[in-house]
Amino acid sequence: MPSDKPTMSPKTTDPHIRWHQQLVTRAMREARNRHRSALVWFTGLPSSGKSTLAHNVEEKLFAGHYAAYVLDGDNVRHGLCRDLGFAEQDRIENVRRIGEMANLFLDAGIITLAAFISPYKADRQAVRTLVGPDNFIEVFCRCPAEICEARDEKGNYAKARAGVITRFTGISAPYEVPPDPDLILDTDRTNIQTSVSAVLSLLRERCIISEGGEGHAL
Amino acid sequence: MPSDKPTMSPKTTDPHIRWHQQLVTRAMREARNRHRSALVWFTGLPSSGKSTLAHNVEEKLFAGHYAAYVLDGDNVRHGLCRDLGFAEQDRIENVRRIGEMANLFLDAGIITLAAFISPYKADRQAVRTLVGPDNFIEVFCRCPAEICEARDEKGNYAKARAGVITRFTGISAPYEVPPDPDLILDTDRTNIQTSVSAVLSLLRERCIISEGGEGHAL
Numbered sequence: 001m002p003s004d005k006p007t008m009s010p011k012t013t014d015p016h017i018r019w020h021q022q023l024v025t026r027a028m029r030e031a032r033n034r035h036r037s038a039l040v041w042f043t044g045l046p047s048s049g050k051s052t053l054a055h056n057v058e059e060k061l062f063a064g065h066y067a068a069y070v071l072d073g074d075n076v077r078h079g080l081c082r083d084l085g086f087a088e089q090d091r092i093e094n095v096r097r098i099g100e101m102a103n104l105f106l107d108a109g110i111i112t113l114a115a116f117i118s119p120y121k122a123d124r125q126a127v128r129t130l131v132g133p134d135n136f137i138e139v140f141c142r143c144p145a146e147i148c149e150a151r152d153e154k155g156n157y158a159k160a161r162a163g164v165i166t167r168f169t170g171i172s173a174p175y176e177v178p179p180d181p182d183l184i185l186d187t188d189r190t191n192i193q194t195s196v197s198a199v200l201s202l203l204r205e206r207c208i209i210s211e212g213g214e215g216h217a218l
Numbered sequence: 219m220p221s222d223k224p225t226m227s228p229k230t231t232d233p234h235i236r237w238h239q240q241l242v243t244r245a246m247r248e249a250r251n252r253h254r255s256a257l258v259w260f261t262g263l264p265s266s267g268k269s270t271l272a273h274n275v276e277e278k279l280f281a282g283h284y285a286a287y288v289l290d291g292d293n294v295r296h297g298l299c300r301d302l303g304f305a306e307q308d309r310i311e312n313v314r315r316i317g318e319m320a321n322l323f324l325d326a327g328i329i330t331l332a333a334f335i336s337p338y339k340a341d342r343q344a345v346r347t348l349v350g351p352d353n354f355i356e357v358f359c360r361c362p363a364e365i366c367e368a369r370d371e372k373g374n375y376a377k378a379r380a381g382v383i384t385r386f387t388g389i390s391a392p393y394e395v396p397p398d399p400d401l402i403l404d405t406d407r408t409n410i411q412t413s414v415s416a417v418l419s420l421l422r423e424r425c426i427i428s429e430g431g432e433g434h435a436l
Contacts, residue, residue: 023277024286032280059241062250067285068242069326079318083311093301100297101319108287108328 029109033067034215037106038208039131040199042115043124043178044141045170046156047148049187049195050115053141056196058113064216066209069105071098072115086167092123099127106135111208117169121176137206139199140181145170147188247327251285252433255324256426257349258417260333261342261396262359263388264374265366267405267413268333271359274414276331282434284427287323289316290333304385310341317345324353329426335387339394355424357417358399363388365406 030036040057042050051072061068077084081097084090095118105112118124128136148170149157160168167173183202185195203209210216248254258275260268269290279286295302298315302308313336323330336342346354366388367375378386385391401420403413421427428434 021273022288023273024280028280032283055239055241062242062246065250069322070240071322075322075325079321080315082318097298097315100300101322103297104287104289104293104319105323105326107293108323110326 026107026109029107033109035066035111035210036208037067037109037111038135038137038203038206039102039106039112039114039127040137040139040203041118041124041127042113042139042141043118043181044187045143045145045148045175046117046168047152048141048143049151049185049192050117050141053139053185053187053192053195053199054113054115056192057199060196060200061111061209064209066111066216067109068111068113070113070115071102071105073117076101076116086173088120091119095120095123095127099123099130102127103131106131111203117175119169119173119175121178124178137183137202137208138178138181139183139185139202140178141187142184143187244325244327247325251327253284253329253428254426255285255327255329256353256355256421256424257320257324257330257332257345258355258357258421259336259342259345260331260357260359261336261399262405263361263363263366263393264335264386265370266359266361267369267403267410268335268359270410271357271403271405271413271417272331272333274410275417278414278418279329279427282427284329284434285327286329286331288331288333289320289323291335294319294334304391306338309337313338313341313345317341317348320345321349324349329421335393337387337391337393339396342396355401355420355426356396356399357401357403357420358396359405360402361405 026037040054042054044050051070051074054070054072058068058070076094076098080101081094084094095116098114098116102112102114124138128138145157156165156168157171159165160171169175183198185198187195190198200209244255258272260272262268269288269292272288272290276286276288294312294316298319299312302312313334316332316334320330320332342356346356363375374383374386375389377383378389387393401416403416405413408416418427
């Protein structure tokens with residue numbers, strides 16, 4: 001079950017950066033964990049439920065003794081990407097850095113749950129290519145903007161409509177719908193438990209986790 | 219033993235970024251892992267042995283069933299920080315991003331081994347502050363530049379002396395010696411096994427790992 005493909009191969013041609021031999025490989029970590037690592041990428045409009053869903057999947061995986069970790073706006077926009085805004089180039093760089101960081105979490109054997117608006121198709125595609133298509137699962141949290149807006153406790157949609165917040169995805173910045181996601185969840189009509197189950201089923205189908213596998217309770 | 223302090227607290231005042239409730243906390247992960255997480259920061263001149271040492275510590279920790287992961291020039295300079303060069307501002311940003319990423323690895327319950335020249339005192343101090351002093355262990359890989367140069371298989375020191383590589387730490391860029399590191403290893407005079415043992419002893423002293431703790435072989 002562990003993937004043979006090493007994720008960490010040299011990508012630069014800079015001859016001054018030397019490549020060390022990894023003594024502990026991803027395959028060794030996956031064998032130890034008794035599950036594969038993968039990147040589950042939740043994309044969708046603001047307030048479409050991405051982060052809530054990712055945290056609930058993480059909770060289930062943790063309960064099942066799987067190594068899992070959520071990357072989302074909360075722990076990335078305040079930290080690694082705090083220097084970036086919401087202009088197009090900043091959004092591209094935001095997703096690029098998240099993809100690179102996620103790639104290291106995968107290498108560390110962790111099922112990584114990334115919840116980001118990630119509005120551009122090309123950027124999501126770039127992350128898929130970076131981590132390898134076998135390691136990337138795109139989950140589209142589909143929800144009409146009106147519902148997202150009604151659900152938005154902070155009133156960001158209203159502020160965006162009033163022009164107080166600029167470059168707000170769905171109002172004043174584009175969102176490119178995934179043409180071929182691995183999973184579509186209609187988060188306006190599906191409750192959280194059902195949505196979590198759908199993600200876990202997909203992880204089983206892709207052999208990332210296993211039904212009642214040794215050492216795992218899920 | 220798990221640390222009470224949550225590492226992920228809001229740091230920005232941007233009111234448009236909403237903070238989600240973590241369902242799986244660092245303390246829960248540390249309790250599951252039966253060890254604390256911490257950031258071991260290896261600093262020193264190029265070819266002073268930082269990365270080799272970090273990988274050997276990782277191997278030992280993995281053998282002892284501890285969750286550990288190396289961040290170094292190999293997996294960061296080629297990925298997350300591939301847009302950065304070696305000018306002062308780039309080095310500062312390089313260490314800042316690594317610190318932020320390491321902070322998420324800590325939150326994920328992982329003993330994180332960071333091996334970077336990290337030439338500026340202020341930047342290392344900033345990482346210490348970010349992750350919290352109790353979570354930061356600075357290891358100075360001390361080695362005379364002549365020995366580093368003799369050991370440098372790629373001939374980067376020679377290229378730096380010839381001006382082919384510019385801004386090379388120790389030759390054409392400064393290295394600020396840590397005034398008060400947690401551990402000094404004279405890597406020119408100490409063999410790798412002894413150095414690895416010294417790091418592991420320090421981790422035991424700081425109650426990051428435990429001697430023959432339940433589930434751990436080390």
